[in-house]
Amino acid sequence: MDAPLAFVKFPAVGVDQVLGFLKVVHHLGGRADVMYINDAVDADLGDLSHVIDAAEALGLVKFSGGDVELTPEGKRAVESPVKNFQQYLKSKLASVEPFRQLVEYVAEVKSASVEEVLEFIESLGYGEEDARKILDWAVFAQLVEIDGEEVKLA
Template sequence: MKFPAVAVDQVLGLLKVVHNLGGRVDAMHVNDAVDADLGDLSHVIDAAEMLGLLRSSGGDLLLTESGKAAVEKPLRELQRYLRDVLQRVEPFTALVRRVAEAKRVSMEEVEELLRKYGYDERGVRRILNWAVFAQLVEIDDGQWVVPS
């Protein structure tokens, strides 16, 4: 299963909503409580589950210990956690490997790599944003992707 092309803040927003509703909530209630900016909630839930931050069970969404920590602890700890998790998830594994090998990869080449995984332009941006947020890579001068 490929990583859903959702924004970092969509996942963080979902975690905050579930946390504020007690850490366990009916998915239908989340849909009502969540801002329309979350887009397709099912993809946001899939991303949170892939990251080990949320579990769905019988129509309920439950924060995992990591999900609870993501909301309650400093952002830096979440970034460290995501760095560890995302390194083992495609397309991040391929992206990190390519950037580590080349030391400096053009944005065009990154886009081409991510398109092979089926991402459109918005998806490419979102995947790259996750990689930067998790400090897997950095963007240099707006046109190069380099190791963090």
């Protein structure tokens, strides 16, 4: 049985990696063999698996039997304006760790420096570079915003 989404550690991959992956799958007709995608984008299979995990956790793809298929949400993410995708992410990520805890932290302290927020994310088990990727997702999804060097709720 799969763990509930809120208890799964979100893969530390870039927003651009997931969007690029979705575009490749869309270009290939919405469904493709992962090995074909791996060859087409010349990616490290380990990195690609994390990108697939992130896209799957967000409900953007289904992965089964070595094939990846865009869900209706994944297709909309590629075909709709970025603002629509950001709204989707905001609602989806609000219940996903570490984003839920990040929003709670920022709400509690009202405003924190970027470094303090990165340290908080690192305390949740992410490395320095991965913490930056998590913060990038939170900013992209408009869960938080960066104003100068301060992080606040969006």
